Amino acid sequence: MTQGQQIRLxxxxxWLLSTLMVGLLLLPLLGLALSTGFSEFVAGWxxxxxxxxxxxxxxxxxxxLLLSLLLGTPLAWLIAQSRGxxxxxxxxxxxxxMVIPPAVAGVAxxxxxxxxxxxxxxxxxxxxxxxxTKAAVVLAQTFVSAPYYLSAAISAxxxxxxxxxxxxxxxxxxxxxxxxxxxxxxxAPALFSGAAMCWARSLGEFGATLMFAGNLSGRTQTxxxxxxxxxxxxxxxxxxxxxxxxxxALMVLFGTVLARRMGRSRQEKGENL
Amino acid sequence: xTSRALQVDVQVVVGAFALDLQLELGATERRALxxxxxxxxxxxxxxxxxxxxPNRGVIWVGDRCVFDSARPLALPPEARRIGYLPQxxxxxxxxxxxxxxxxxxxxxxxxxxxxxxxxxxxxxxxxLGVAGSRARRPGVLSGGERQRVAxxxxxxxxxxxxxxxxxxxxxxxxxxxEVRSFLRQTLERLKLPTLLVAHELDDVLSLADRVSLMDKGxxxxxxxxxxxxxxxxxAFACEFWRTSPKQEPNALLE
Amino acid sequence: xxxxxxxxxxxxxxxxxxxxxxEKPRLVVSAASSLAEVVxxxxxxxxxxxxxxxxxxxxxxxxxxxxxxxxxxxxDVFLSANVAHVESLASENRVAEWFVASCxxxxxxxxxxxxxxxxxxxxxxxxxxIVLGADEVPVGLYAQRLIHNIQARDGGDFxxxxxxxxxxxxxxxxxxxxxxxxxxxxxxxIYRSDALAAxxxxxxxxxxxxxxxxxxxxxxxxxxxANPEAARRWMELVRSPEGxxxxxxxxxxxCEEVE
Numbered sequence: 001m002t003q004g005q006q007i008r009l010x011x012x013x014x015w016l017l018s019t020l021m022v023g024l025l026l027l028p029l030l031g032l033a034l035s036t037g038f039s040e041f042v043a044g045w046x047x048x049x050x051x052x053x054x055x056x057x058x059x060x061x062x063x064x065l066l067l068s069l070l071l072g073t074p075l076a077w078l079i080a081q082s083r084g085x086x087x088x089x090x091x092x093x094x095x096x097x098m099v100i101p102p103a104v105a106g107v108a109x110x111x112x113x114x115x116x117x118x119x120x121x122x123x124x125x126x127x128x129x130x131x132x133t134k135a136a137v138v139l140a141q142t143f144v145s146a147p148y149y150l151s152a153a154i155s156a157x158x159x160x161x162x163x164x165x166x167x168x169x170x171x172x173x174x175x176x177x178x179x180x181x182x183x184x185x186x187x188a189p190a191l192f193s194g195a196a197m198c199w200a201r202s203l204g205e206f207g208a209t210l211m212f213a214g215n216l217s218g219r220t221q222t223x224x225x226x227x228x229x230x231x232x233x234x235x236x237x238x239x240x241x242x243x244x245x246x247x248x249a250l251m252v253l254f255g256t257v258l259a260r261r262m263g264r265s266r267q268e269k270g271e272n273l
Numbered sequence: 274x275t276s277r278a279l280q281v282d283v284q285v286v287v288g289a290f291a292l293d294l295q296l297e298l299g300a301t302e303r304r305a306l307x308x309x310x311x312x313x314x315x316x317x318x319x320x321x322x323x324x325x326x327p328n329r330g331v332i333w334v335g336d337r338c339v340f341d342s343a344r345p346l347a348l349p350p351e352a353r354r355i356g357y358l359p360q361x362x363x364x365x366x367x368x369x370x371x372x373x374x375x376x377x378x379x380x381x382x383x384x385x386x387x388x389x390x391x392x393x394x395x396x397x398x399x400x401l402g403v404a405g406s407r408a409r410r411p412g413v414l415s416g417g418e419r420q421r422v423a424x425x426x427x428x429x430x431x432x433x434x435x436x437x438x439x440x441x442x443x444x445x446x447x448x449x450x451e452v453r454s455f456l457r458q459t460l461e462r463l464k465l466p467t468l469l470v471a472h473e474l475d476d477v478l479s480l481a482d483r484v485s486l487m488d489k490g491x492x493x494x495x496x497x498x499x500x501x502x503x504x505x506x507x508a509f510a511c512e513f514w515r516t517s518p519k520q521e522p523n524a525l526l527e
Numbered sequence: 528x529x530x531x532x533x534x535x536x537x538x539x540x541x542x543x544x545x546x547x548x549x550e551k552p553r554l555v556v557s558a559a560s561s562l563a564e565v566v567x568x569x570x571x572x573x574x575x576x577x578x579x580x581x582x583x584x585x586x587x588x589x590x591x592x593x594x595x596x597x598x599x600x601x602x603d604v605f606l607s608a609n610v611a612h613v614e615s616l617a618s619e620n621r622v623a624e625w626f627v628a629s630c631x632x633x634x635x636x637x638x639x640x641x642x643x644x645x646x647x648x649x650x651x652x653x654x655x656x657i658v659l660g661a662d663e664v665p666v667g668l669y670a671q672r673l674i675h676n677i678q679a680r681d682g683g684d685f686x687x688x689x690x691x692x693x694x695x696x697x698x699x700x701x702x703x704x705x706x707x708x709x710x711x712x713x714x715x716x717i718y719r720s721d722a723l724a725a726x727x728x729x730x731x732x733x734x735x736x737x738x739x740x741x742x743x744x745x746x747x748x749x750x751x752x753a754n755p756e757a758a759r760r761w762m763e764l765v766r767s768p769e770g771x772x773x774x775x776x777x778x779x780x781x782c783e784e785v786e
Contacts, residue, residue, distance in 0.1 A: 110709065
């Protein structure tokens with residue numbers, strides 16, 4: 001085979017494999033959209049479970065994202081500064097919730113915070129109980145999705161040149177100013193995509209939520225739970241709800257992309273003296 | 274003690290490397306620090322700004338003690354008033370030239386408004402002839418411009434001592450002569466005590482009054498540039514001058 | 528398209544496998560999850576009697592199993608937790624024959640120790656955390672009917688109070704039962720068979736037949752079965768005293784009426 005032929009063959013392989021991947025990822029979504037008739041889609045929207053579930057999903061996924069950002073960013077910063085074995089250990093440890101099945105996560109949460117646990121008993125003396133509450137939904141979502149943000153954030157902070165940080169300090173800035181004005185902005189793009197993954201995982205979270213928080217419309221029934229519940233009786237309704245969820249997720253994703261683009265252009269126009 | 278710009282006597286261990294540094298700088302002295310790769314020059318600079326913590330010793334900057342293992346005292350980098358330019362100049366890539374300098378102005382004038390600080394920043398840039406680049410990001414500036422912006426930024430923090438780590442090595446060979454000339458004029462004008470790490474003979478001869486030779490983590494000898502150029506005192510120093518890629522040692526003025 | 532989807536669903540449920548020559552013919556039995564233990568024993572019984580056939584069990588929610596059949600999945604026998612599913616399949620001409628195999632009734636399950644101190648089903652108003660099945664699953668539907676029956680008989684706030692105290696509506700009767708076993712609920716409404724199967728893990732309160740809801744479990748032989756002989760033998764086994772004894776052993780009860 002000549003070199004030209006080899007290159008052409010290689011290119012053809014790349015295209016073939018890519019097409020297969022695109023097919024695998026997009027065809028099911030397309031299939032979902034096409035197999036649901038318009039009237040069924042409309043009926044899906046008017047399903048009484050939809051609005052409470054959608055609202056709850058958006059509310060809890062946002063809360064769990066904020067929780068992940070608030071608690072995860074400092075931890076990621078600390079881990080990114082550490083070296084060697086301690087860093088490797090920390091990273092693997094915090095990735096665990098990602099690899100265990102969500103149902104197992106649910107059982108773990110139940111066993112740790114549930115009514116029969118030690119922690120649960122302490123909470124009960126204060127008159128509080130976590131299971132079957134919206135807080136439990138947020139907790140379950142955060143448990144499974146925070147590691148996605150954490151690992152992206154560790155990577156992001158590690159990629160910031162530490163030399164720049166020392167230069168910043170030498171210019172008279174304390175560690176806080178160096179973090180907020182130098183490290184964070186430089187890490188921001190990677191942090192942002194980590195946050196997007198974290199939020200997406202939260203939105204789709206089902207197994208742990210069902211086990212730990214239960215399933216009650218308006219309080220703990222998020223969209224994925226509503227879809228699975230609908231599946232028990234009405235496949236069409238489940239399909240319609242699925243499309244609603246996909247559309248909602250798409251809208252939020254586009255919204256964030258737009259927001260970032262606007263923010264960046266404002267920054268570029270901004271400091272013209 | 275007060276007539277000295279810098280007094281260092283420290284022992285530092287960084288990884289597998291041990292540094293035993295003794296150095297004194299006069300009030301307006303410009304000292305070049307030379308030596309083979311791995312002799313500890315860059316580590317010395319980073320120790321002075323506070324990136325490495327010595328096991329033992331003292332560091333005095335002017336009449337302020339910034340490090341004393343006996344007390345113990347270790348001022349954080351932001352309190353040391355030591356200007357520092359790493360080899361790649363360390364400009365913040367996400368900020369414009371003016372914003373970079375403003376970062377330093379903020380340290381000295383936190384109560385000023387943003388626009389006041391930016392105005393002062395542009396003044397610093399102007400002083401070094403790069404006010405025209407104020408709105409541009411470091412990525413689109415030339416090497417020489419970047420050096421000037423970094424210098425302006427270091428000066429905006431009002432340092433009492435200036436450290437330059439191989440200030441010319443990030444530049445293309447063709448522009449070095451011109452940039453070095455400007456740097457020399459600027460340093461002479463500022464009269465700031467300066468310690469610069471150099472590899473090239475040209476840089477040493479042009480930018481420094483005196484030169485210290487480092488080897489294996491310690492300063493081996495110190496002399497004025499004229500002395501060293503004319504008559505290297507030791508066989509080792511001789512070796513260094515000979516292997517440095519340069520022409521006549523008498524090209525002091527450029 | 529639908530047939531392909533059905534095949535994929537069933538293949539996933541049964542596990543991929545290419546049929547090589549020399550394998551036994553199969554009898555595919557789709558059964559509601561609440562019959563899990565029953566069909567496992569029926570399978571053992573069947574295979575010991577008719578060793579030439581391999582019984583493949585496909586467990587799931589009755590609704591999903593029905594959906595699979597409607598999309599052309601190759602099922603021979605369907606054991607549902609709800610007569611309605613079989614009736615609707617019959618109206619689509621997918622059923623060769625069917626009858627009610629067994630019945631089940633509801634009970635109120637409470638955690639061991641009965642923390643809420645309930646003695647009768649009407650005491651549910653005193654429970655603070657009630658777990659039921661979702662309305663979309665048979666046990667949830669029946670629970671709602673039970674509540675309605677009590678409400679109709681006694682009036683007052685029974686239904687609204689119970690609704691207010693309901694903290695979760697699970698997607699299967701086993702999930703409801705787990706809440707009681709893990710002591711997260713004060714009370715739950717589940718099948719008598721599931722309560723008995725839990726042994727010492729929980730206590731349960733019987734409900735009088737006058738208001739109780741009887742769940743009927745039909746067994747249906749499907750049209751287009753690949754192995755109608757084997758399917759017919761399965762139906763006979765279910766009808767036989769041996770088969771009925773299996774049901775009873777797991778807490779189901781014989782029904783008075785027969786289709």
